[in-house]
Amino acid sequence: MNFYKTLLKPLLFRFDPEWIHDRLIGWGGVMEHFPPLLKVMSRFYGFTDPRLETRLLGVRFPNPVGLAAGFDKNGRIVPFLAALGFGFIEIGSVSFDPSEGNPKPRLFRLPLDEAVVVHYGLPNEGALRIHARLRRVYPEVPVPLGVNLVNTNRGPERLPRSYGEIVDDYVQSARLLKDTADYLCLNLSCPNTEAGKDFFLQKDPMRDLLSAMEEIRLPCPLFLKVSPAGGVVGIETLLEVVDSFSIVSGFVFNLPRGKPDNLKTPAWVWEAWPGAVSGRPVREIANSWIREMYRRMDRNRYVIIGTGGIFSAEDAYEKIKLGASLVQILTSLPYEGPGLVKRINRGLARLLERDGFRRLSEAIGAGNPA
Numbered sequence: 345m346n347f348y349k350t351l352l353k354p355l356l357f358r359f360d361p362e363w364i365h366d367r368l369i370g371w372g373g374v375m376e377h378f379p380p381l382l383k384v385m386s387r388f389y390g391f392t393d394p395r396l397e398t399r400l401l402g403v404r405f406p407n408p409v410g411l412a413a414g415f416d417k418n419g420r421i422v423p424f425l426a427a428l429g430f431g432f433i434e435i436g437s438v439s440f441d442p443s444e445g446n447p448k449p450r451l452f453r454l455p456l457d458e459a460v461v462v463h464y465g466l467p468n469e470g471a472l473r474i475h476a477r478l479r480r481v482y483p484e485v486p487v488p489l490g491v492n493l494v495n496t497n498r499g500p501e502r503l504p505r506s507y508g509e510i511v512d513d514y515v516q517s518a519r520l521l522k523d524t525a526d527y528l529c530l531n532l533s534c535p536n537t538e539a540g541k542d543f544f545l546q547k548d549p550m551r552d553l554l555s556a557m558e559e560i561r562l563p564c565p566l567f568l569k570v571s572p573a574g575g576v577v578g579i580e581t582l583l584e585v586v587d588s589f590s591i592v593s594g595f596v597f598n599l600p601r602g603k604p605d606n607l608k609t610p611a612w613v614w615e616a617w618p619g620a621v622s623g624r625p626v627r628e629i630a631n632s633w634i635r636e637m638y639r640r641m642d643r644n645r646y647v648i649i650g651t652g653g654i655f656s657a658e659d660a661y662e663k664i665k666l667g668a669s670l671v672q673i674l675t676s677l678p679y680e681g682p683g684l685v686k687r688i689n690r691g692l693a694r695l696l697e698r699d700g701f702r703r704l705s706e707a708i709g710a711g712n713p714a
């Protein structure tokens with residue numbers, strides 16, 4: 345019997361999703377005061393297999409299953425999350441100034457679809473505060489830590505005056521946080537804020553941002569979390585610009601705006617909810633972006649982090665075979681429970697063995713020939 349799915353989940357799902365998430369962050373913070381408890385957790389939830397270990401861009405990942413940005417926005421429970429068996433953790437999105445995000449309610453469940461509608465609008469405590477927190481925990485974190493950066497959301501009534509202002513916001517945060525992360529990821533396309541509206545699909549803003557980032561001399565790899573809205577042309581345009589900036593090491597795709605047309609939940613349930621859909625319904629579409637990006641990018645240079653609708657080892661493996669070197673999960677966690685990371689990793693080891701791969705790296709892109 346799966347204790348989480350039969351007993352705990354029905355109870356948790358009676359509460360407002362954001363409220364319960366905030367409580368969980370609080371409990372995780374309390375647990376961190378008891379290191380022996382984290383050790384027990386990590387023994388229970390961890391899964392070690394040398395075949396899953398990868399070294400990418402100078403960083404050692406004990407397994408390829410990471411936590412996506414948006415769960416621990418303020419980096420408050422990184423050691424607790426590491427004890428759940430993740431191979432890496434991405435915190436954020438963090439903006440230079442603190443932000444309240446969008447008005448509540450802003451997170452809604454679609455249980456029939458195993459999805460959520462998310463309209464957070466990037467609430468976070470701001471780079472200064474998060475930097476102070478990370479300086480305390482960062483050296484101790486047992487797995488790689490990614491920090492996801494975004495432009496401050498000041499609400500629709502205070503949009504940035506120019507894209508120079510947006511670029512400055514990213515640059516200031518990156519300057520501050522670059523030494524407390526194993527990689528930085530610039531979230532260039534939040535689907536739920538006015539200021540994040542597919543702005544970096546244009547070449548000039550992207551060039552200006554990357555030129556400014558180049559000047560900082562980052563000590564760690566830089567990923568771009570980009571909008572899928574431009575389709576194949578968008579991917580080609582992105583590569584055209586990014587290819588000449590050697591600081592960029594890889595890509596993640598953000599959620600598409602609006603609601604996909606494959607939802608099982610009737611429209612009357614969700615049509616009044618603003619926001620983007622994550623979870624099972626976006627798996628296929630996210631796979632198609634990975635497929636197209638991998639076909640076009642320089643495989644010796646870039647790394648893809650695959651995310652979107654991963655609920656099982658098979659889902660993760662599918663993204664890896666399409667070209668993702670690492671994967672991230674988020675929405676499946678509340679649906680499947682904390683044992684999911686271990687199940688995915690154990691299943692991945694089995695799938696590698698079934699297909700005769702000695703290491704994970706041999707499987708990357710194996711289903712997506714040039």
Ligand SMILES: Cc1cc2nc3c(=O)[nH]c(=O)nc-3n(C[C@H](O)[C@H](O)[C@H](O)COP(=O)(O)O)c2cc1C
Binds near residue numbers: 622673675676
């Ligand atoms: C509740 C929630 C909050 C999120 N917040 C962020 C965020 O702050 N920054 C970001 O880059 N992505 C954010 N995302 C997107 C996730 O990082 C991830 O790319 C997306 O949810 C797809 O993965 P999933 O289907 O496993 O959830 C958020 C997603 C959810 C569901």
